[in-house]
Amino acid sequence: MIISKLIKINNSSALHRLKYKNLNFIRCFSDEAGSHFDIVIAGGGMVGTTLACTLGKNKTLNNKKILLLEASVNKPWIKSDKYSNRVVSLNPGTHKLFEDNGAWAFIEQHRFHIVKRLEVSDALSETSITFGKSEHTDTISYMVENDLVLEAAKNEAQKCNNLKILYGAKVKNYVLPDYHSDVSNIELENGEKFTCDLLLGCDGYNSSVRKAMQVDYVSWNHNQMGVVATLKFSNKFDNEIAFQRFLPTGPVALLPLTDELSSLVWSTTPQEAKRLLGISEEEFVAEINKAVCGPWKQSSTVLQATSAFDTLLRALNCSRDHSRKRPPKIESVEPGSRAAFPYGFGHASQYIRKGAALVGDAAHRIHPLAGQGVNLGFGDVACLNKVLGEAVYSGSTLSDLNHLKDYESARQKHNVPTMLAVEGLHRLYNTDFAPVVLLRGLGLQATHALEPLKKIIMAQGAV
């Protein structure tokens, strides 16, 4: 075995000489063209732009040239009184990332809303769970519009001297480094060519970088779509609670935006989603009120069992938090704010390869029922920023797998359990089979009663 290895080494030395010469040639050529970057970020969405500005602001990376490629044109952001129907719930971990990279100041200047409590209930068993103190002293998440998050990140990114942003850059193909080279080659549809040491794929769930990396990807479509809209309540109040109710067709969630507006995310079957987009605004509002508060066909056995269990838990004095609020009545829907988008699950078995890494939806895609999707992506950004900073501070090259694998293992350790939990919840609540309804009802009650368990769930969702 060893002898064969040594022979192999001797034989390959001639090849090596050739390899170095070729590589040198490529390197010189690309340097002359001025198109070599240390890091190229593919995809200028929320996660990609945030990654760009976070890396651009990292002191230990300030001698690195970074390029951000975005396929769409640069749309100027216009401040409007009307709220966008696409909002994200940023968890405290993401909030910290934005404070660190400076983008939070921009969001703070404009608008965001703090969610202080989360109430999740099951329409089929009338069981519920709450997160966050009943005194509304916790900060569970920050509701911010997608456009605003993107603009804040873009704003900070433009302050970085070592960062170049290229809009309207449609990528024709990526060629990742193989055994004989150390750089990735990127060719745009307009013929422009770039090389880089590290290619970061932030190009969403249809990632072309992932395809070029040839990693195993497990995916399936949920037979569900999300209907989004901006809703208006009949009166102003302290809108600090996010409500989520599991219906047999999927969860419906109300996420607070202001004292009288909430954002709707209604996950349902594609047929139902199509119907909801087609009906008049009055009918739509009636449907939502019914979905959020209306009665549902419940099994009497399940109700008896869950109320008995509730009495027992109260007798044992397990749960101290009995206050439960119902969402107020919805008065109207903002005109033109209705839209729908498909759901799916996706998981890349590897996030890294020689000279490349996947970030955000390119690596993982989940059901939005826990509002975790984009937060996992921002978690990736924070971790990758730390890992690359450490790599450079330890004299490594950016593409060094010894460091990149720290990113992969740290993120998979966090992402995979979260994804499985979310996918599990989706499947558990996607049925009206009575025994399952009973068990999940009892489970929800037990979880609600067990404070330490709730704390663990909160901690997993907060970073």
Place this chain on the structure above:
Amino acid sequence: MKLCRRFPMKLQQKMFSSKTTIDPQEIALFEKLTANWWDSQGPLKPLHAMNTLRVPLVRNGLINQGVVSKENIYSCTPLKGLSILDVGCGGGILSEALARLGAQVTGIDANPSAIDLAKHHALKNNLSINYLFTSIEEHAMENIEKYDAITASEVIEHVTNKEPFLDACVECLKPSGSMFMTTMNKTIFTEVFAIYAAENIFDLIPKGTHQIEKCIEPEQLQRILEKNYLQTKEIRGMFYNFLTNEWCWCLPTWISYSLHAVKPKERGRFLQKQLIK
């Protein structure tokens, strides 16, 4: 340009003075490794992975010694302006990492093909490193008290006459300069795991790379350095997980360890020797 000029062994020996500490057998062994030196998953992958420990060792060691200026500490080039001699640099795995941190690195090795490879690799990566095909004894003659730090990582276990080797290293060091070394301890654990198992069972490193007789205990190493008035700052154990190809610090120094020693501030070695006389 021919990348690997192979020197006949006799010529090599002639090139160095008679007092050289270089072992021709060791050179022959490393010649064979030259082709795959920069393959981070190849036969030298433990050395590539070791950079995650030894580069921070040098960086933090120098920062803690106060030789790094304050504005550079958290910058991308913390070692800017410092001159470092990497003894036994080989293909330059450590030298390049230190150069990327801003240090002016001189790498010396007694293996001409490794030096050729190192020069080529540094050129390819736009790094200016002064690689020299020489021995530390030769180098020390013209470079007395010239370097802020000297690294000899995984080198001393390949040197037969350790005292003259270390004496020469210390001569090159500036007053209050730092000496960083990593090597293997002379213990039964090294013999069984790091030498026998690693070379024969797991095929991690080429057969015959290490000999237990040439390994040195930390106390022994410390004693030689203290004879040269170097003060040992720190001895730390290192552990290699061959399954994940990762190194980590550990308390026991049973197999691998690192050592950081510092030369006294004001008086040079020769002055001190004369004072004692």
